[in-house]
Structure formats: C-alpha cells, structure tokens
Amino acid sequence: MQNRLLVDGSPLGNYPLRIRIRITAERWWLANLRGRSSRYVVQTPSMAAALQHRLGLAIPVIVSPFIPQDAAPRQSPARGDEHSFDFVYVASGEAHKNHVNLLEAWRILAEHGHRPSLALTLDTGANPPLEKKIAQLVRDKQVAVSNCGALTKEQVDELYHRARALIYPSGVESLGLPLIEASRHGLPILASEKDFVRDVVTPVETFDPDSPLSIARAVMRFMGASQAPTEVGTANDFLSDVVR
Incomplete structure (x- = not known):
C-alpha cells in the first residue's frame, strides 16, 4: 500500500473529476x-x-521501507557556502502537495520584506493554475520563485546540491522520498508537522501545512528573522484602545 489517499479519508474536492472517481x-x-x-x-x-x-486493527501489516538503489548516498557530498536557491521543493503538482499554501506563504513573506528564493519542479504545462499563480506573484510581489520543470534523477540531485534547504509542505504521503533524498544530501528540512515526516527524518522547523502564515513563520525562523509574539496588555489597555 503506497497511496495514502486511499486510507486516510482526505477530502478530494481539489482533485480533477477523473482522479476523484x-x-x-x-x-x-x-x-x-x-x-x-x-x-x-x-x-x-x-x-x-x-x-x-x-480497515480494522486486526489486519496483518508489515512495515518495510525501501528506496531506489540509486538514491542519494548516505555520505552527502561537500556543500559550499554559495547556493543558487534558498529553498527547494521537489514535488509534482497534485493537490495534496500543497503548492497553493506554499505560494501564499511566499506572498506573506514578501509583504514582510523577505524574498527568499524558491525552486519548484512542476511539470511545465501540466498545472496552468499554479503556473499562473507563480507568474502573478513574481510580477506583483517580486517574489523569487522559479519553476525548474520536471527533472531527471541526476538533475534533482544537482538541485539539492544547489539549495540551502528543503521545504516540504505536503499534507499526505506514504513515504516522502524527497525528504530522505534531501536528508542524505545534508540539507536542513522544513516540513509539515505530520507523522509521515518524522517517520523518516528530523526536520529543523515544522509548520501547519494548512496555514500559509505558519509556513511563512517557519521560514522566517529558519532565516533568523522571526517576529516577536503579540504583546498582551491589560484590561485597561484594551479599554483605552476601544474608547479612544
């Protein structure tokens, strides 16, 4: 069993009709x-x-993780100080990969004066709404989001090597191969606070994948630019704000 959508009851409203059926x-x-x-x-x-x-607790289940033999080696190559991208997200464009909230987080970051670079791997032409969203953000908010298109295994390895960190906002995974690949390349990982993430890696930052603000705050924490919590005043402070 590799498709978690079959077992976790996730809503399917954001998927095309053919996939929902x-x-x-x-x-x-x-x-x-x-x-x-x-x-x-x-x-x-x-x-x-x-x-x-x-299906019921009585069913017999065997846990046996595996990855391709040509996956990134456990001994990651030396990483320099220069990176082409601050963050990389290796994922196709299905709804559960959560690109919509990731891009909204990048809009929030831009409004706070932060414009980290982000590399995506969406198959060119396969996701017109996402590609339109990216183009709009780049044009209107001057965000640094680049779509590298669908890549070969060798190109993905090179992308990992050129990135500062992996960001992984996916909401549903049976394994999450990019998490393992990025870890073996020595990348810090910012990921959804989901069980499937901690099954295979230990992220340096986590977030609520359903909240673009939570994603943005995790990015800011990683960048050393986190915001101070909201200052809580007294009842008199509240009244002075209300009646002034």
Whole structure:
C-alpha cells in the first residue's frame, strides 16, 4: 500500500473529476477486499496505523521501507557556502502537495520584506493554475520563485546540491522520498508537522501545512528573522484602545 489517499479519508474536492472517481473506486475496492488479503505491506509506521484504522486493527501489516538503489548516498557530498536557491521543493503538482499554501506563504513573506528564493519542479504545462499563480506573484510581489520543470534523477540531485534547504509542505504521503533524498544530501528540512515526516527524518522547523502564515513563520525562523509574539496588555489597555 503506497497511496495514502486511499486510507486516510482526505477530502478530494481539489482533485480533477477523473482522479476523484478513481480514488473513490479504489477506496471502495480496498475496503471490500480486505477479507481476501492475507497481509498488507507498507513503508512507514504512520502508514500502518492509518491502514489499520481504516480497515480494522486486526489486519496483518508489515512495515518495510525501501528506496531506489540509486538514491542519494548516505555520505552527502561537500556543500559550499554559495547556493543558487534558498529553498527547494521537489514535488509534482497534485493537490495534496500543497503548492497553493506554499505560494501564499511566499506572498506573506514578501509583504514582510523577505524574498527568499524558491525552486519548484512542476511539470511545465501540466498545472496552468499554479503556473499562473507563480507568474502573478513574481510580477506583483517580486517574489523569487522559479519553476525548474520536471527533472531527471541526476538533475534533482544537482538541485539539492544547489539549495540551502528543503521545504516540504505536503499534507499526505506514504513515504516522502524527497525528504530522505534531501536528508542524505545534508540539507536542513522544513516540513509539515505530520507523522509521515518524522517517520523518516528530523526536520529543523515544522509548520501547519494548512496555514500559509505558519509556513511563512517557519521560514522566517529558519532565516533568523522571526517576529516577536503579540504583546498582551491589560484590561485597561484594551479599554483605552476601544474608547479612544
């Protein structure tokens, strides 16, 4: 079982109709064939927990993570001080990858005077709304967001090497291969505070993936530019603000 959308009950409203129909059918298929399966194999403890919650705790589940043999080596190459990008997000454009909230976070950062560079790997032409959003932000807010397009394995490795950190706002994953790849390249990781993240890596900063402001604040903390908390006054302070 590698598709977490089949087991966690995530809403499908942001997906194209064809995908909504397919996932709904596969969810039905999974639930109705559970009595004919001798065991299930997943890659992470949180995926096992989600599957058992969906189908019943009594089902046999084996946790057996794996990655491609040509994944980044455990000994990451030496990293220099110069980087082409502050942040990289290696992900396709499906709704659960959460690019919309990530781009909104970059808008918030720009409004606070921060414009870190961000590299994306969206397949060119496959996500017109996202590409339009990127172009609008670059034009109106002068944000430094670049779409590198779909990349080969070698090009992704080079992108990791050129980035300062990985940001990973995905909301649903069965494993999260880029998390492992970036970790093996020695990149600090800013990621959603989700179980699947901590199954495989230890991020330096986490955030609520459903909140663009939370994402922006995590980026600012990483950059050493975090904001002070809101100062809480007294009841008299409140009254003076209200009646002045």
